[in-house]
Amino acid sequence: MEELLDIRSLSVEYRTLEGSANAVQNVSIELRKGETLGLVGESGSGKSTLGLAVMGLIRPPGEITSGEIFFEGNDLRKVNAEGLRNVRGKKIAMIFQDPMTSLNPVKKIGSHFIEYIHAHDPNIPKKKVISQTRTILKDLGISPSRIDDYPHQFSGGMRQRVMIGLGLALSPSLIIADEPTTALDVIVEAQILKLLRELKTKYSLSLILITHNMGIVAEMADRVAVMYAGRIAEVGQTTEIFENAKHPYTQALLKSIPNMRAESQVLSTIPGSPPDLTDLPTGCAFNPRCPYAFDKCKKEIPMPVRNGKDSEAACFLLER
Amino acid sequence: MVSRTTQYVKAVDDVTFEIEKGDVFGLVGESGSGKTTTGKITAGLLKPTAGHVLIDGADIYSLGRKKLRALRRKFQFVFQDPLSSLNPKMTIGDAIAEPLRYLSDEPRSKRGDRVLDLLDKVGLSPAESFYSRYPHHLSGGQRQRVVIARAISIGPEYLIADEPVAMVDVSVRAQIMELLLRMQKELNLTLLLITHDLAVAKYMCNKIAVMYLGKILESDKTSDLFANPLHPYTQALLEAVPVPDPREKSDKTLPAGEIPSPLNPPKGCRFHPRCPFVFDRCSADEPALLEHTSTHRVACHLYTTEGKTAAIQYARGKRMSNSIPTPRLNKP
Numbered sequence: 193m194e195e196l197l198d199i200r201s202l203s204v205e206y207r208t209l210e211g212s213a214n215a216v217q218n219v220s221i222e223l224r225k226g227e228t229l230g231l232v233g234e235s236g237s238g239k240s241t242l243g244l245a246v247m248g249l250i251r252p253p254g255e256i257t258s259g260e261i262f263f264e265g266n267d268l269r270k271v272n273a274e275g276l277r278n279v280r281g282k283k284i285a286m287i288f289q290d291p292m293t294s295l296n297p298v299k300k301i302g303s304h305f306i307e308y309i310h311a312h313d314p315n316i317p318k319k320k321v322i323s324q325t326r327t328i329l330k331d332l333g334i335s336p337s338r339i340d341d342y343p344h345q346f347s348g349g350m351r352q353r354v355m356i357g358l359g360l361a362l363s364p365s366l367i368i369a370d371e372p373t374t375a376l377d378v379i380v381e382a383q384i385l386k387l388l389r390e391l392k393t394k395y396s397l398s399l400i401l402i403t404h405n406m407g408i409v410a411e412m413a414d415r416v417a418v419m420y421a422g423r424i425a426e427v428g429q430t431t432e433i434f435e436n437a438k439h440p441y442t443q444a445l446l447k448s449i450p451n452m453r454a455e456s457q458v459l460s461t462i463p464g465s466p467p468d469l470t471d472l473p474t475g476c477a478f479n480p481r482c483p484y485a486f487d488k489c490k491k492e493i494p495m496p497v498r499n500g501k502d503s504e505a506a507c508f509l510l511e512r
Numbered sequence: 513m514v515s516r517t518t519q520y521v522k523a524v525d526d527v528t529f530e531i532e533k534g535d536v537f538g539l540v541g542e543s544g545s546g547k548t549t550t551g552k553i554t555a556g557l558l559k560p561t562a563g564h565v566l567i568d569g570a571d572i573y574s575l576g577r578k579k580l581r582a583l584r585r586k587f588q589f590v591f592q593d594p595l596s597s598l599n600p601k602m603t604i605g606d607a608i609a610e611p612l613r614y615l616s617d618e619p620r621s622k623r624g625d626r627v628l629d630l631l632d633k634v635g636l637s638p639a640e641s642f643y644s645r646y647p648h649h650l651s652g653g654q655r656q657r658v659v660i661a662r663a664i665s666i667g668p669e670y671l672i673a674d675e676p677v678a679m680v681d682v683s684v685r686a687q688i689m690e691l692l693l694r695m696q697k698e699l700n701l702t703l704l705l706i707t708h709d710l711a712v713a714k715y716m717c718n719k720i721a722v723m724y725l726g727k728i729l730e731s732d733k734t735s736d737l738f739a740n741p742l743h744p745y746t747q748a749l750l751e752a753v754p755v756p757d758p759r760e761k762s763d764k765t766l767p768a769g770e771i772p773s774p775l776n777p778p779k780g781c782r783f784h785p786r787c788p789f790v791f792d793r794c795s796a797d798e799p800a801l802l803e804h805t806s807t808h809r810v811a812c813h814l815y816t817t818e819g820k821t822a823a824i825q826y827a828r829g830k831r832m833s834n835s836i837p838t839p840r841l842n843k844p
Contacts, residue, residue: 380770383766408754448683452738453755461690465654465683
């Protein structure tokens with residue numbers, strides 16, 4: 193079976209004092225084995241929530257209200273807590289944005305690995321775990337002698353490498369990386385992205401890369417899914433998305449991003465801003481900002497329309 | 513007994529540059545580069561330990577309090593986080609009027625109109641409805657517009673924008689960049705843009721200075737800097753930035769390691785431990801920022817005669833004699 197992950201009609205809701213926020217609405221997307229899927233969107237797009245939902249990390253006041261998450265053929269929503277613990281880390285691992293808050297400042301780096309590995313498999317002898325940890329550190333470009341160092345002794349980039357290492361420690365087949373380089377400097381960001389590419393090949397991983405940065409997506413992703421206000425706006429091969437985007441949001445976004453390599457650019461601006469999820473416009477969430485909006489857009493929500501094997505876009509323009 | 517040694521951080525070390533009236537000057541660098549500190553110093557907000565800031569020929573830190581205060585009215589700041597820049601208890605109207613209350617001679621009766629005018633100017637329409645709202649009612653981009661309106665309210669000549677779009681949604685960034693450029697043209701402002709984002713700097717600035725660990729490593733007119741980057745650090749930065757174009761995929765050669773601590777910067781050239789073209793002189797002498805052309809300056813030994821010779825020798829795979837420095841490759 194080609195699809196490693198098959199998300200079908202997934203919805204996630206957060207109940208807040210201001211009302212219900214529909215963080216993810218009716219999202220269907222697949223990830224193929226060995227693929228890097230770029231999940232792109234701005235604040236409120238639902239991209240991070242989608243990642244958390246796959247990991248089974250949605251907690252109250254958030255709740256998955258509908259849909260299925262098929263991983264290797266099994267619906268993760270139907271798996272019990274014990275089963276999910278077997279998936280998390282061992283099959284699917286998540287890497288977050290800020291390594292400092294994810295690492296325990298009073299534990300040595302080595303202890304992070306040992307505890308993590310032992311939590312999932314208490315029977316592995318400690319010596320073996322330590323030797324495994326040293327190998328991982330080498331893969332990450334960290335000297336194995338640093339196994340006894342504390343997080344504060346590492347720089348930001350090194351800590352993120354440690355986080356990636358922890359993600360890989362139990363040999364998962366899928367990594368979900370949520371804005372892994374946002375908090376890092378330019379050159380370190382490039383180093384980390386390079387590392388992710390190398391590790392992906394070395395360990396035959398599949399990768400979901402969640403980001404707001406179209407540059408990262410262009411560099412790393414095989415396919416791109418663009419999200420807006422909790423829904424999928426468009427999906428396609430990376431080159432298709434950049435050269436021939438179908439959804440007005442994607443088109444507008446690409447035209448508004450400064451590209452250093454361009455000779456001279458005139459940026460077009462998108463009026464307005466991403467909507468408040470507790471107060472979404474009726475119809476297509478992008479319609480107030482869309483240059484092509486017509487009557488139907490303000491009344492009904494467009495469903496994704498397939499065009500070609502790998503592409504789909506949720507826009508009424510494509511029905512005309 | 514507990515004792516403590518005081519360590520010093522040279523946040524900005526021997527930095528020299530000139531900004532001409534009407535420039536949009538970019539100070540580009542990663543963390544610890546000293547760009548924000550430099551910006552504050554040029555605005556009269558932070559007294560330097562040594563050196564001078566001359567505005568229209570006057571040394572601003574030698575002026576008396578009254579004159580400095582008068583000069584400070586000519587500078588305004590736009591910071592990165594629009595939420596913390598606005599008092600959550602003040603309405604938008606009051607926030608924009610605040611500098612007018614304290615720093616201008618505008619009569620109170622005219623203030624309201626002026627604020628409405630400014631709201632229109634920055635694209636917050638209808639102005640009347642924004643006037644009485646509070647910051648938490650507005651989106652990030654709208655808040656940043658309010659901050660800009662407040663900054664231009666007293667008619668400054670010099671605006672310092674420190675990462676003005678870093679915390680704004682991607683689809684809104686172009687709006688804010690365009691607003692800043694429009695204000696710059698309409699009000700004949702001189703703009704100092706501090707950013708780590710090279711794409712933003714390229715779009716907005718006509719001149720750029722690249723900083724690293726408190727030093728300027730290279731400065732040039734924007735188009736030339738991108739077409740012809742001289743300093744290995746600038747080259748590395750340009751190579752590292754992920755570009756929104758999938759055809760640009762390349763196997764990047766990146767400098768090894770990360771930015772060292774400013775508490776203990778490397779001896780000689782601060783970039784030398786990570787530089788792919790390092791040679792002996794680099795760890796011994798700090799390179800001066802020298803003119804390569806009248807508009808392009810670079811602080812790198814590769815561009816001295818000795819450096820050029822060393823580079824040629826390295827390329828030829830041989831050394832002339834022991835007295836000529838030998839470049840060695842820093843493994844990435």
